[in-house]
Amino acid sequence: MKVLILGGTGEARRLAAVLAGRPGLEVVSSLAGRVRAPALPEGQVRIGGFGGVDGLEDYLRRSGIAAVVDATHPFAAVITESAVAAAERVGVPLLLLRRPGWVEGADDDWHWVRSLDEAASALHEIGGERVFLTTGRLGLAAFAGLDEHWFLVRSVDPPEPPTPKRMGLLLARGPFTLPGERALLTEHGIDVLVTKDSGGEATAAKLQAARELRIPVLIQARPAAPPVPTVTTVDAAVAALTTHGV
Numbered sequence: 001m002k003v004l005i006l007g008g009t010g011e012a013r014r015l016a017a018v019l020a021g022r023p024g025l026e027v028v029s030s031l032a033g034r035v036r037a038p039a040l041p042e043g044q045v046r047i048g049g050f051g052g053v054d055g056l057e058d059y060l061r062r063s064g065i066a067a068v069v070d071a072t073h074p075f076a077a078v079i080t081e082s083a084v085a086a087a088e089r090v091g092v093p094l095l096l097l098r099r100p101g102w103v104e105g106a107d108d109d110w111h112w113v114r115s116l117d118e119a120a121s122a123l124h125e126i127g128g129e130r131v132f133l134t135t136g137r138l139g140l141a142a143f144a145g146l147d148e149h150w151f152l153v154r155s156v157d158p159p160e161p162p163t164p165k166r167m168g169l170l171l172a173r174g175p176f177t178l179p180g181e182r183a184l185l186t187e188h189g190i191d192v193l194v195t196k197d198s199g200g201e202a203t204a205a206k207l208q209a210a211r212e213l214r215i216p217v218l219i220q221a222r223p224a225a226p227p228v229p230t231v232t233t234v235d236a237a238v239a240a241l242t243t244h245g246v
């Protein structure tokens with residue numbers, strides 16, 4: 001039996017590691033190919049887009065995929081939409097593995113936005129010159145014209161233009177620790193944190209550090225998840241697949 005994991009997350013790698021050891025099961029993990037040196041999952045790996053819904057449908061049929069797990073990042077909405085449509089056309093079960101979003105606490109000063117453009121506009125209202133931007137290297141265009149701010153941009157690979165004029169770049173991949181995040185915010189004199197509601201432990205320390213230092217957070221809300229069977233942990237995904245005879 002062959003299972004396709006749509007990956008690019010820590011959960012996807014952990015799921016592949018658990019399933020790869022199962023007798024009679026073939027696991028193929030799929031990565032978009034965005035990161036230059038990706039952390040590779042166990043088992044087979046394919047890299048690159050499928051070519052939209054039609055391409056994914058074709059891939060599922062040709063490869064004899066029996067079940068699909070969409071374990072992509074909560075903000076990777078296009079591939080999730082493709083997975084829902086292609087799995088339905090082919091008639092294979094689709095399971096969504098999606099970590100829960102972060103929850104605002106009483107000591108937080110979070111401001112929810114729907115897009116990075118909205119985050120860029122909201123920076124005016126929040127005030128503060130020095131911004132820690134952890135929204136990924138692909139969304140920087142939204143902040144490119146904001147010359148009154150200085151941005152500390154953290155991403156896995158270097159961003160491409162357009163980028164903010166006044167910017168410091170930190171190339172790093174999580175997980176990040178609380179002492180590290182605390183030091184980073186302090187050393188760079190950060191006034192505002194801009195992030196996405198990615199959820200998960202690996203990158204949550206910045207929120208705790210912002211809470212302690214009373215730094216406001218502009219946080220982009222997730223796109224809506226599709227109405228398909230959904231689990232939030234790797235263990236629950238394994239259990240759900242086992243129920244389907246995987």
Ligand SMILES: NC(=O)c1ccc[n+]([C@@H]2O[C@H](COP(=O)([O-])OP(=O)(O)OC[C@H]3O[C@@H](n4cnc5c(N)ncnc54)[C@H](OP(=O)(O)O)[C@@H]3O)[C@@H](O)[C@H]2O)c1
Nearest residue numbers: 007008030031032049050051052072073075076077078079
């Ligand atoms: N968005 C984030 O903030 C974020 C953060 C961390 C990791 N990631 C990971 O990075 C990848 C790309 O994210 P994105 O936000 O650019 O995705 P996206 O906007 O949903 O997808 C754009 C296109 O990239 C291809 N693609 C995306 N994920 C793929 C996968 N796992 N395997 C094969 N093709 C894939 C698809 O191309 P075709 O239409 O040609 O099939 C898709 O239409 C995802 O795998 C995601 O898990 C994303």
